Amino acid sequence: MGRRHWPLRGVVLLYLGVLVGLPVVFLVLKALGHGFPAFWSEITKPDALSALKLSIEVAAIAVPINTVVGVGAALLVARHNFFGKRVLDTIFDVPVAISPVIIGVALVLAYSRIGWFGAPLTRWGIMVLFSPLGVVLATMTVSLPYVLRSIVPVLLELGVDQEQAARTLGAGRVRIFWYVTLPAIRWAVLYGVTLTLARTLGEFGAVLVVSGNITGVTQTLPIYIFDSWDQRFDVLGSYSGALVLAMMSMAVLAVLALLRRRERRLRVDLA
Numbered sequence: 001m002g003r004r005h006w007p008l009r010g011v012v013l014l015y016l017g018v019l020v021g022l023p024v025v026f027l028v029l030k031a032l033g034h035g036f037p038a039f040w041s042e043i044t045k046p047d048a049l050s051a052l053k054l055s056i057e058v059a060a061i062a063v064p065i066n067t068v069v070g071v072g073a074a075l076l077v078a079r080h081n082f083f084g085k086r087v088l089d090t091i092f093d094v095p096v097a098i099s100p101v102i103i104g105v106a107l108v109l110a111y112s113r114i115g116w117f118g119a120p121l122t123r124w125g126i127m128v129l130f131s132p133l134g135v136v137l138a139t140m141t142v143s144l145p146y147v148l149r150s151i152v153p154v155l156l157e158l159g160v161d162q163e164q165a166a167r168t169l170g171a172g173r174v175r176i177f178w179y180v181t182l183p184a185i186r187w188a189v190l191y192g193v194t195l196t197l198a199r200t201l202g203e204f205g206a207v208l209v210v211s212g213n214i215t216g217v218t219q220t221l222p223i224y225i226f227d228s229w230d231q232r233f234d235v236l237g238s239y240s241g242a243l244v245l246a247m248m249s250m251a252v253l254a255v256l257a258l259l260r261r262r263e264r265r266l267r268v269d270l271a
Contacts, residue, residue: 070147
C-alpha cells in the first residue's frame with residue numbers, strides 16, 4: 001500500500017513545491033541576496049518599523065475580540081435554536097464569500113462623512129476612515145469567521161452529554177464553560193486563532209481601501225510591501241518586508257505545531 005501511494009505523494013509534493021516552495025525559496029534568495037546587513041537595513045527603516053508596529057497592534061486588538069465573538073457565536077449556533085439563527089450563521093460567511101475590496105468599499109460608504117455612521121461619529125470627533133481605527137475595523141471584519149468555523153463542527157460532534165451531566169451535578173453555565181466546554185474545544189479555538197492571526201497579519205485589500213495608505217500612520221506591513229514595490233520602486237525593501245511577514249506567519253504555525261505535539265505526548269502518557 002505504501003508503494004502504491006508514492007505516485008500520489010509525488011504529485012502532491014510537486015504541486016505544493018510549485019505553488020508554495022519555489023516562491024518562498026525565491027523570496028528568501030531575493031531578500032537576502034545582497035547580504036544580511038542590507039536586509040537588516042531595509043527592515044529597520046522608520047517606515048518599515050512603523051508598518052510592522054501597526055500590524056502587531058492591529059493583530060493584538062482584532063484577534064482577541066474576534067476570538068471572544070467567535071466562541072460566543074459558535075456556542076449560540078451549535079447549542080441553541082432561535083429565530084434568525086440561519087441569518088446569523090450566514091452573516092459570518094460574508095467576509096469569506098465576497099472580495100475584501102468590496103468589504104473596504106462598504107466600510108467607506110458606511111463610515112464616511114456622508115455615510116450612516118460616519119456623520120454622527122465625526123461630530124463626536126471620531127475618525128474611522130484613514131485612521132488606525134479604520135484599519136482595525138476592516139481587519140476585524142475580514143477575519144471574523146475563522147474562529148466560529150473552527151469551533152462549530154467540534155461542538156456538534158461533542159454533543160451536550162457532558163455539559164448536561166455537569167449541570168445535573170450543580171455546575172453553573174460559567175463553570176460548565178471553563179471546565180467542560182472550553183477544554184474540549186481548545187484545539188479548535190487555537191486553530192481558529194491561528195487562522196485569524198494569519199489573516200490579520202496578511203490582510204491587504206480591505207485595509208488598503210479604508211486606510212488611505214498614509215505612510216507612518218495607517219500603513220500596515222502588507223501595504224508597506226505594496227507601496228515599496230509599486231510606488232517607490234524599492235524592490236529590496238518589498239522583498240525584505242515580505243520575508244518578515246512570512247516569517248511571522250510561519251512562527252505562528254510552528255507554535256501551534258509544538259502545542260499539538262505536546263498535547264499528543266500528554267495523551268500518550270495518560271493512556
